[in-house]
Amino acid sequence: MDLDFFNTLILTAKLAIITTLLLLIISLPVAYQLAYSHFKGKAFIEALICMPMVLPPTVMGYYLLVAFSPHNALGIFFEKYFNTRLAFTFKGIVVASVIAGLPFMIQPLQNGFTSLPNSFREASYTMGKSKWVTFWRVLIPNIKPSLITGIALTFAHCIGEFGIVLMVGGNVPGQTRIASIAIYDQVQALNYEVANQYSIILFIISFILLTLIYSINKSFRINTL
Amino acid sequence: MDLDFFNTLILTAKLAIITTLLLLIISLPVAYQLAYSHFKGKAFIEALICMPMVLPPTVMGYYLLVAFSPHNALGIFFEKYFNTRLAFTFKGIVVASVIAGLPFMIQPLQNGFTSLPNSFREASYTMGKSKWVTFWRVLIPNIKPSLITGIALTFAHCIGEFGIVLMVGGNVPGQTRIASIAIYDQVQALNYEVANQYSIILFIISFILLTLIYSINKSFRINTL
Amino acid sequence: MIEIDIKHHIQTSEGKSILDIKAKIPENQLVCISGKSGAGKTTLLRILAGLTKPMFGQIKFGDIIVFDSTEKINLSPQKRNIGFMFQDYALFPNLNVEENIFFAQPLNKEGEWAGKLIKIFDLEGLKKQKIEKLSGGQKQRVALARVLVQKAPILLLDEPLSAIDREMRIELQDEIIKSHHLLHSTTFVVSHDEDEINKMASCILYIKNGKAELVYIK
Amino acid sequence: MIEIDIKHHIQTSEGKSILDIKAKIPENQLVCISGKSGAGKTTLLRILAGLTKPMFGQIKFGDIIVFDSTEKINLSPQKRNIGFMFQDYALFPNLNVEENIFFAQPLNKEGEWAGKLIKIFDLEGLKKQKIEKLSGGQKQRVALARVLVQKAPILLLDEPLSAIDREMRIELQDEIIKSHHLLHSTTFVVSHDEDEINKMASCILYIKNGKAELVYIK
Amino acid sequence: YNHKVTIAAAANLRYVLEEIKNQYKKEYPKAEIQITYGSSGTLTQQILNGAPFTLFMSADTKFPEKITKQGFAASSIKTYAYGKVAMWSSSQEVSKGLHLVFSPEVKKIAIANPDNAPYGSNTVKALASQQLYNKITKKIVWGENINQTAQFAFSGNAEIGFIALSLALSPEMKNKGRYYVLPREICPWVEQAAVLIKGGQDDEETLRFFKYINSPACNSIWEKYGYGLP
Numbered sequence A, B: 001m002d003l004d005f006f007n008t009l010i011l012t013a014k015l016a017i018i019t020t021l022l023l024l025i026i027s028l029p030v031a032y033q034l035a036y037s038h039f040k041g042k043a044f045i046e047a048l049i050c051m052p053m054v055l056p057p058t059v060m061g062y063y064l065l066v067a068f069s070p071h072n073a074l075g076i077f078f079e080k081y082f083n084t085r086l087a088f089t090f091k092g093i094v095v096a097s098v099i100a101g102l103p104f105m106i107q108p109l110q111n112g113f114t115s116l117p118n119s120f121r122e123a124s125y126t127m128g129k130s131k132w133v134t135f136w137r138v139l140i141p142n143i144k145p146s147l148i149t150g151i152a153l154t155f156a157h158c159i160g161e162f163g164i165v166l167m168v169g170g171n172v173p174g175q176t177r178i179a180s181i182a183i184y185d186q187v188q189a190l191n192y193e194v195a196n197q198y199s200i201i202l203f204i205i206s207f208i209l210l211t212l213i214y215s216i217n218k219s220f221r222i223n224t225l
Numbered sequence C, D: 001m002i003e004i005d006i007k008h009h010i011q012t013s014e015g016k017s018i019l020d021i022k023a024k025i026p027e028n029q030l031v032c033i034s035g036k037s038g039a040g041k042t043t044l045l046r047i048l049a050g051l052t053k054p055m056f057g058q059i060k061f062g063d064i065i066v067f068d069s070t071e072k073i074n075l076s077p078q079k080r081n082i083g084f085m086f087q088d089y090a091l092f093p094n095l096n097v098e099e100n101i102f103f104a105q106p107l108n109k110e111g112e113w114a115g116k117l118i119k120i121f122d123l124e125g126l127k128k129q130k131i132e133k134l135s136g137g138q139k140q141r142v143a144l145a146r147v148l149v150q151k152a153p154i155l156l157l158d159e160p161l162s163a164i165d166r167e168m169r170i171e172l173q174d175e176i177i178k179s180h181h182l183l184h185s186t187t188f189v190v191s192h193d194e195d196e197i198n199k200m201a202s203c204i205l206y207i208k209n210g211k212a213e214l215v216y217i218k
Numbered sequence E: 001y002n003h004k005v006t007i008a009a010a011a012n013l014r015y016v017l018e019e020i021k022n023q024y025k026k027e028y029p030k031a032e033i034q035i036t037y038g039s040s041g042t043l044t045q046q047i048l049n050g051a052p053f054t055l056f057m058s059a060d061t062k063f064p065e066k067i068t069k070q071g072f073a074a075s076s077i078k079t080y081a082y083g084k085v086a087m088w089s090s091s092q093e094v095s096k097g098l099h100l101v102f103s104p105e106v107k108k109i110a111i112a113n114p115d116n117a118p119y120g121s122n123t124v125k126a127l128a129s130q131q132l133y134n135k136i137t138k139k140i141v142w143g144e145n146i147n148q149t150a151q152f153a154f155s156g157n158a159e160i161g162f163i164a165l166s167l168a169l170s171p172e173m174k175n176k177g178r179y180y181v182l183p184r185e186i187c188p189w190v191e192q193a194a195v196l197i198k199g200g201q202d203d204e205e206t207l208r209f210f211k212y213i214n215s216p217a218c219n220s221i222w223e224k225y226g227y228g229l230p
Ligand SMILES: Nc1ncnc2c1ncn2[C@@H]1O[C@H](COP(=O)(O)OP(=O)(O)OP(=O)(O)O)[C@@H](O)[C@H]1O
Pocket: C132, C133, C134, C135, C136, C137, C138, C163, C164, C165, D010, D011, D012, D013, D035, D036, D037, D038, D039, D040, D041, D042, D043, D044, D087
């Protein structure tokens, strides 16, 4: 394995980890709300969360690129308040990955919360535990299978996703050039041997990591009574 | 909307529906087995199901193309026994979509089964109901939220997925040219107005369909006792 | 005649222990099972139903060997022709009260019996109610009705009346006895209530320290 | 003094009905709640705990208004300083027996009490057991211990001993009474067992046809 | 931005440009040149949205024109090379010429999408001019770009593919099949043009490299990889 690809792998890992963490932070409250509050437009919002999936990633990436451009509101906002540009930077591909990954994290978590009996939350409340404590110490540990599914799906998706990242990130080595783009490049260049090598490495590493993630799940099972 | 794009939408709908149905048929037994049997390599298999996600879709598509090729075992098999080629045909993109969509269907279903109390199955068995009847009349209705998540995710993914389809399908009008590819083509040709129109149409139709799918879920909730 | 001779490991409040049950129960008995909390009553019922596989031993329902560890016979619950009422009811939340009861009804039996049970169990006004909107006692009644509608020759009832008020409890005890006689079934009832046991039981199976003792009353 | 004056819609086996509870309960009472299955006992406890919001009315715990429909006051369960034992136990499956009990313990209280309860409730050997591997009665004991460990001034116990054998039931009745006296708490116990009610209650709250009647015994 | 020269180049230029770059670095060892390869369309979209490139080497003339029209160009459009179309196959005897497309053994023919790729539109024009196109439309599969078209042919799913000669000469494909270069009279060469991007006109290194690629020193490299010189 050459040094270049090694660096690419490190960058990929960084992107996948940061994206997964950010998605956890964003999705937990959203999934909680979707699971426990009943309002009229819920199906709308659930559908909306899936929408990043229905456009082809490159096209989605194109729209993000336009949004990030210094001529548009979002771009101006970032330029003015954070003095940063999102297009062609690591930050930019993180934002893109997070948007693309939303459905893979929110959906399993929401299902997890929905399938817990109400009495778990109620019991905790009557013990004087706040919503916060209840959330972390009662709800989260009991939706572990869903949590693991969410993490695994987001993580895997983030590694393989390249349409959006390629468009928004622009294939800058060390900054936005992640493993999937490197492999894509090699396939495009008809360097099949190198592409195969890269693919196998990415495949094996991902496979080991995903197996580890799923092993945590081992024989976990809720039986309420 | 021009007739061309209309035909493309019909083809997209056909692909999405067939893929979702096939994935349901494949995933229900697999998810059931994964949820209820405990064997050693389970985490392996769960990780394996996610693997189509970690390779960039075009690269994944390339490997499928190689597998489908008349020089290779799979291609020879299909040529010999079904007198058909998979590459550049509708059948081929269905196979590709199904492989790409596996994790989105299996994962939610498995979680759904896992979160049901064992006593549901047991009670049904003691009533003399077969595993088959129990599956369809007790388990399936009670994992409705997971079922809907699985269908929505697969459906949305199938509409937006284009890397694999583009590679395996070869963009043949009326056969493998689906809406996401048409939009991608327009963006590549810098025909932004047409691309935007197409995107909006695809977006709105998908949004309405997904909202309908999620509406079925309305206020569904299990409280075992 | 039901012949039980099994050994099974259980975890009790005094640590690991062995449930070693030997009993021969003639037909048409109404057996009340009694014993301390955690003694193994539910475990025994589950073993009879085929839901828990014992370590060793043999179980015979009449001439049929339903379990034999040496011959590797283990009939599935479906083939044991039993009715089982779970301590946690196991009602199906996707079905309403009536549908839960109809679901358990064997296909070839007439539908009248279900309607009668719904009346007797005072569930008429709750027929269309969702399970999650029932009170504890109402759930227990639905669960009991759902077992009785099966008309199974062997009934396994795990504390069937524990959450029901005195008055109705006495009524439903009569119902269980009636249906037991009507169907000539062998009925096992776990109960902690002495009056109930004395009223219903034709024999009592005491489980203590992992051993079972059968005492005939009538 | 707990003052209750509320109205709430419920669905009963005779169709829609109104639960109309008016009662003034002096401090330090051990109130047994009695009534038919589906009468509204659990609903009343849930309303007192703040888990179900009644349609109309007012509830006062001493000087504190915990609920008032006209003034839109509705204290959350956390602020009502109560202990609630669910009819379905609501034990947390991710924690073992001991951890479930420790979880409920208020942070500022000493840990000894929990250990004592575990002994009294004969859970010593099951401390590390997972919830799903407990028998019905064992679960009920854990749930009761988990409520008592809170040392709340108001205890709401929904059929706390229904699944426990006679012998232990009598012991635990004594425990509830003892803890009630020790903590000077106001305790509500739903029970269907006449002996139990007669033994424990200082007053009985009968719920019938949606109305409540308070009868003092001692 | 940083002091590196950042060039956006069409994917089919990879081999030739890498060799030119290496030769250039031998002459100017301090130069830092970074080349991003991608589809010309994607690169154009990125440039129009502020991507920090200084020079854009497209696979056609349409995209540089677009960039000029949108006001992102800092120079006139300059043709740097011509691409030739080749008919490539791993299984068929291609030297027979274009009529091979009628062979019953040829079930699928890969051509690049003529809307996006000039190699594709030139191929279509050539086939049409020989009265072949209309008779084989059922056999055609469309590659998104010229690389994908090559992959269709390379994997054997399409018996023949009309691809860039530069790809047919690439190390991977060279030994795996045969090719036939379409004569220039039938199939005009594909004009490949480059344009400086705003900001690039002030960058000495970019200007020097831009000039260097068409200096005589590079002529043999272009020809070696199957390009025609301007
Ligand atoms: N979540 C709910 N939503 C609507 N109605 C409910 C709900 N839970 C219970 N009910 C109805 O309200 C009535 C009172 O129920 P409650 O649980 O208070 O009865 P209970 O007195 O505790 O009975 P039991 O002794 O059987 O536990 C019942 O008729 C029941 O069907």
